[in-house]
Amino acid sequence: AQKVTQAQTEISVVEKEDVTLDCVYETRDTTYYLFWYKQPPSGELVFLIRRNSFDEQNEISGRYSWNFQKSTSSFNFTITASQVVDSAVYFCALSDPASGGSYIPTFGRGTSLIVHP
Amino acid sequence: DAGVTQSPTHLIKTRGQQVTLRCSPKSGHDTVSWYQQALGQGPQFIFQYYEEEERQRGNFPDRFSGHQFPNYSSELNVNALLLGDSALYLCASSPTGGNYGYTFGSGTRLTVV
Numbered sequence: 001a002q003k004v005t006q007a008q009t010e011i012s013v014v015e016k017e018d019v020t021l022d023c024v025y026e027t028r029d030t031t032y033y034l035f036w037y038k039q040p041p042s043g044e045l046v047f048l049i050r051r052n053s054f055d056e057q058n059e060i061s062g063r064y065s066w067n068f069q070k071s072t073s074s075f076n077f078t079i080t081a082s083q084v085v086d087s088a089v090y091f092c093a094l095s096d097p098a099s100g101g102s103y104i105p106t107f108g109r110g111t112s113l114i115v116h117p
Numbered sequence: 118d119a120g121v122t123q124s125p126t127h128l129i130k131t132r133g134q135q136v137t138l139r140c141s142p143k144s145g146h147d148t149v150s151w152y153q154q155a156l157g158q159g160p161q162f163i164f165q166y167y168e169e170e171e172r173q174r175g176n177f178p179d180r181f182s183g184h185q186f187p188n189y190s191s192e193l194n195v196n197a198l199l200l201g202d203s204a205l206y207l208c209a210s211s212p213t214g215g216n217y218g219y220t221f222g223s224g225t226r227l228t229v230v
Contacts, residue, residue, distance in 0.1 A: 004159075035218055043205055045160070045221035091159055104150065104173055105219065107159035 003027075004094050006108035013082055014116050021077045021111045023092030029053075032096035034068065034075045035105060039089040051075065082115045089113070121222035123208050129228045130198050136227060138193040142210030143220045148172075149191040150219060151183060152207040160207055166191050167213070195227075203229045 003026040013019050025034065036048040049059065051068050059066045063080045079086055089110045095103040122141040130136050142149050148167045152160035162175035166185035185191045189210075195202055205226050209219035 037221075042223055043207075043226070044223040045207065045209075045219075047218045047220065050218045104162050104165060104175075106162070107152075109157075109159045 004092050004106055004108035006092055006111050008111045009109070010112040010114065012114045012116065015084060016081050017115075018078060018080050019082050019113065019115075021079075021090050021092075021113065023075045023077065023108060025073050025075065025092070025094045027094060027096045027098070029096040029098060032094060033103065033105075035093040035095070036066065036075075036077050037091045037093060037107075039091060039110070041088075045091065048077075079113075082113075084115050084117050087113055087115045121208055121210050121220050123206075123222035123225050125225060126223065127226045127228075129230060132198055132200060132229055134198050135194065135196045136198060138195075138206050138208075138225045138227070140191045140193070140208030140210075140222060142189050142191070142208075146210035146212050146220065147189050148211045148213060149185060149189065150209045150211070151191070151193045152209065153177070154205040154207055154224070156204070163193070198229045200229050203227060 005024045008022055032053045034051045037045040038048055039045050049066055056068050065078045067076045089112045091110045092108045093105040095105045120143050124139045150165040151163040153163055154160040163177050163181055164174040164183055165172050169185045180196045182194045205224040207224045208222045211219045
C-alpha cells in the first residue's frame, strides 16, 4: 500500500519569507513517481513537478525548488521569497505499480499555505 | 489549447436523488480519472477510464459509476445520493500511461441536502 503524509496542515508566512512544505511517502516499489500540485481557491489542481524514483537530483524552477531524498522517503518543496499569489493548498502525490499497474496517484491531505502581505 | 472541462460547476441535489457529472479531457489525452475531494481533504481516487472501459477503481461503492465515450469524454454518475457525497468532484485526464502527471479540471462542487 502506498501512503503520502503531509504533516503540516497549515502554514502562515509573511511575504518574502522562504517556506518549505514537507512530504513523506511510503511505497514497497522501487519504481515510483512523485508529484506536487497546487490548488488555488478556484479548485483546479495545477501540476508543478514530477520526479521518478531513479532521479534524486534536486530541481530548481524560479522561486520553486524540490529536495528528493530516498534515504528518508521525503520529497520536500521550498518556495523562496514567497508572494501573496503563492497562497493555495499544495498536495504531494505518489504513484507506483501497486496501483494495479496504472500508476494512479495517491494524494496527501494537503498543506494550506497562507502568505500575508 | 483547452484543458480539462467539467460541467456543471456547481450542483445542489436532494438526498436519494441521482446526479451526472461531465468531463471533457485535454486534447490529445485518452485516459480520464475521477476523484472526490471532501472539504479539507486530499483528492480520493474513484475510478479511471481508458478505451471506454473502467480500468481501475478505488474504494467507492457501486453507487458510483461512470462511462467513457468514443471521443474520450466521460461521465460520473452517483445514485441514491447521501449527505456524505457532498464534495468537489475532480476530473483528470492524461495520455496513455499517465506517468507524466494528470491535468485536472476545476471540478464540480456537489452539495447534497
